[in-house]
Amino acid sequence: MGILDEDVRRVREATDLVELAREHVALRKVGRRWSGLCPFHNEKSPSFTINPEMGAYYCFGCQARGDAISFIREVEHLDFVGAVERLAANAGIQLRYDDANFSKERQRRQRLHEAVAAAIAFYHERLLTGDDGGLARRYLRSRGFDGDAARQFQLGYSPDGWDVVARHLQAQKFSREDLSDANLAFTNRANKMQDVFRGRLMFPIWDARGDAVGFGARTLSGEDGPKYKNTAETPIYRKSSLLYGLNWAKGEIVARGNVVICEGYTDVMAFHLAGVPQAVATCGTALADDHFVLLKNLARNITLAYDADAAGQAAAERCYTWEQRFEVQFQVADLPTGRDPGELWPAERDLISKSVEAVTPFLQFRLDRLLASSDTTTIEARARAANAAVEMIAAHPSDFVRDEYVMRAASALRLENVQRLRDEVDKVRKGGSASLGARRTANPNHAGEEQQRPYDRREIDALRWVVQAPHLVGQHVDLSVFSDPRLREAFELLFTSDSFDDAVARGDDRTVALLQRLAVEDTSVGSDKAEEVAKRVIVNAIEASSLRLLQSMLRASDIRSVEVKQLLDALVRERDLSNWDLAVPLADELVAWLASSETGVEPSDGPSGGTE
Ligand SMILES: [Zn+2]
Missing domain, CATH: 3.40.1360.10 (Dna Topoisomerase Vi A Subunit; Chain: A, domain 2)
Structure with a gap:
């Protein structure tokens, strides 16, 4: 229930994470990344890093991570819907909600916020200029609060009549239901609207987002009984x-x-x-x-x-x-x-x-x-x-x-x-x-990755490129290239997702943490050497996994190991000569072997395809 996925995606794509984060963090460009002091933990040297192309951030200090939506959620303490609404407003995107009731509920709350805001304005004006506000003004002065303070805190005075506010707000097209739902007035026995607060000094209350929600109201009569009366519980209070x-x-x-x-x-x-x-x-x-x-x-x-x-x-x-x-x-x-x-x-x-x-x-x-x-x-x-x-x-x-x-x-x-x-x-x-x-x-938002066993350098290099430049490495890398179960899980998640964001939305916490870290780690993706480096990464990762395959085939006395060994030797030769354009097709053939060793299916263009 909430905002349509498609709209969430549009908002995410329309938001420049670097620009957004800059409202809260001083950022410096380092290579193609941006980095700065983390807004989520105290630190002296910057470990907060943004990958602008992917719209992802990661902190190497506290493992805070995510995208524009999670960033604004955390720094401005909003819920998911609130965060998307905030970014949508920035980007001028009109959101649609997937549930009519939900949308109605949001609209209803908005209406109540407006009713309370209108009451705040009314009470405030009455305190500043009303003939009947004198007692409230004198009380404030006796406590050392002058007109500027009254304006700063939007203080107000609720007139001591039956339905002064109710009539005023109804004239502004607020319904009886609006007034009673916001606890500004109630229906009395004569079926008339009656004000909740009368003859009181009004302290308006806003929620953390700054939306008007209700009042604390102090009595000005000398009568016994509680001095303060607050708005009763409402959908917004x-x-x-x-x-x-x-x-x-x-x-x-x-x-x-x-x-x-x-x-x-x-x-x-x-x-x-x-x-x-x-x-x-x-x-x-x-x-x-x-x-x-x-x-x-x-x-x-x-x-x-x-x-x-x-x-x-x-x-x-x-x-x-x-x-x-x-x-x-x-x-x-x-x-x-x-x-x-x-x-x-x-x-x-x-x-x-x-x-x-x-x-x-x-x-x-x-x-x-x-x-x-x-x-x-x-x-x-x-x-x-x-x-x-x-x-x-x-x-x-x-x-x-x-x-x-x-x-x-x-x-x-x-x-x-x-x-x-x-x-x-x-x-x-x-x-x-x-x-x-x-x-x-x-x-839970800062839950780190599992820090036990270090990853194989060549495998993690390959996965980093899969994350950052799937168009360069995607068709050469297969699940079987990865031996580490943590990396396999991450690769599989990416492979079965429509996009990086989709993977982040679907994955478990540990895997998502890994992917988000990889997204901001430094690579030469985007530089003019990118293609060559990508090939090297592919060849190195596949060499490592092919060597493992060869060893297990030898242990099993599998005669086909001869063919794998031939391919691997050729790959190493070309790699040593930096002949990447020759090494990559060999790597592709080895991947076919790797995949078949997992599935039991012979590689279609494998040994019979000929490497002679
Ligand atoms: Zn941090």
């Missing part, structure tokens, strides 16, 4: 996979390798205004797995800018699980105890920016706080503090880290017997929670 501010922060998060996570909309605003543009916030929910699916490819380094201790031990253990599962590291911003960034703005602007420079590892933050608040005057009180510290330390998955903190706790609590504390930690771990055993999961 799923709070567990949204981060407020990610649309603005994405680039900065990647550039800095760090994301700052806070809890409130005004916290994000305060960070951005104080010069910390990599800040985001969860939207009315706690951090969850799905958030890391958004974040893990952006940054490995996560700074929590809220009271990371208040959430307690269970939350801490979840963080360790995430650290392992998503290969991220948590640290805690150095904020004054009990104060949020939004409360520090604007008077303590410097404290806000400095809080993310001075960070503390997550466990240290919690342990220090525990130790600082513990009564250590009596033996009993120290024992209680030690027990709490043991629980805290035991949750950390690393032996080394635990040991560091065991010693830290022992010294703070003036415990002579460190080993005793260590044993206690081990005891808790043995009876501990299953979540501690979470295993590291490798990023």
Whole structure:
């Protein structure tokens, strides 16, 4: 289900991978390849390589690989369809979808995005100029946010009427269904449309792609009850996979390798205004797995800018699980105890920016706080503090880290017997929670090739040419030329595919990784020596496999080995004289023998065809 294959192919062909990658990576031309520092891992010397003719990239450092579509997927964190749509828009290609429902679903979502965007514009205008927006404006000013801030974050005011927004949007040709599906209005008992948000300060929320999805809305009345109300779950608003501010922060998060996570909309605003543009916030929910699916490819380094201790031990253990599962590291911003960034703005602007420079590892933050608040005057009180510290330390998955903190706790609590504390930690771990055993999961997109056995140089040379210049070598090379099962698999995949892209789409991960690497490795394909080099590659590979065939025929006392030996001797002679035009037909005959040795069928133009 999705975009028609034919259209995906058109988009891929219409996209210049070098030009696309240049938006993210500085590239230098090396021979016919382009290379630069890899956007997918940190490195000092360039191992990211592009073969422009094939539209393929490969990183020799982290094995990231693929084509224009996978490149844009990874750097811009899009799904497949999103990536193709993005490239299609660049290339001016109108996409067709193979499933009418799917296409309808996309259109429906687009309509809801438009409805929310129209509501954002309406609320924003009302905040800036509406007579009834005064209370909201005064509130913002009291928090140190001026008109520029309101414009930067597109803040708004939802009028305190029954159906002000509903009427406005319906006049703009949005249907009742559009409004209720986007959770902007609902049908009340009188069968009238009624606004969801009334008399509130509106914080618009966009998804990572920058499409408008919903709102966080703060009450302006002094009444009791929750201060914030968020858009309910809709087809475009799923709070567990949204981060407020990610649309603005994405680039900065990647550039800095760090994301700052806070809890409130005004916290994000305060960070951005104080010069910390990599800040985001969860939207009315706690951090969850799905958030890391958004974040893990952006940054490995996560700074929590809220009271990371208040959430307690269970939350801490979840963080360790995430650290392992998503290969991220948590640290805690150095904020004054009990104060949020939004409360520090604007008077303590410097404290806000400095809080993310001075960070503390997550466990240290919690342990220090525990130790600082513990009564250590009596033996009993120290024992209680030690027990709490043991629980805290035991949750950390690393032996080394635990040991560091065991010693830290022992010294703070003036415990002579460190080993005793260590044993206690081990005891808790043995009876501990299953979540501690979470295993590291490798990023499947970067799964490397099998690195065990090196490939035969002549075989891998031949396969590289099959990948890059099938028109020069294709008709001379046969599956039987390859003895290595990994290369055989790759050749067979190519041979049975319509194109390289087709092979990439069909192959298993390991084989595709091999093909994509071969696609960017240096060859003289395209140079004026290409044809001669191709012949040499063919002859060398076939010589090696023919020699193996000859040896096995001799072992089996196969009398036909005489004919193979004659051919092989002739091939070696011509090869030594660099008579490639004579060597290649001999190689072709040997390939026929090789193929027959696998299939059991005599080569049709083999021995009887005569080489005398
Ligand atoms: Zn890399």
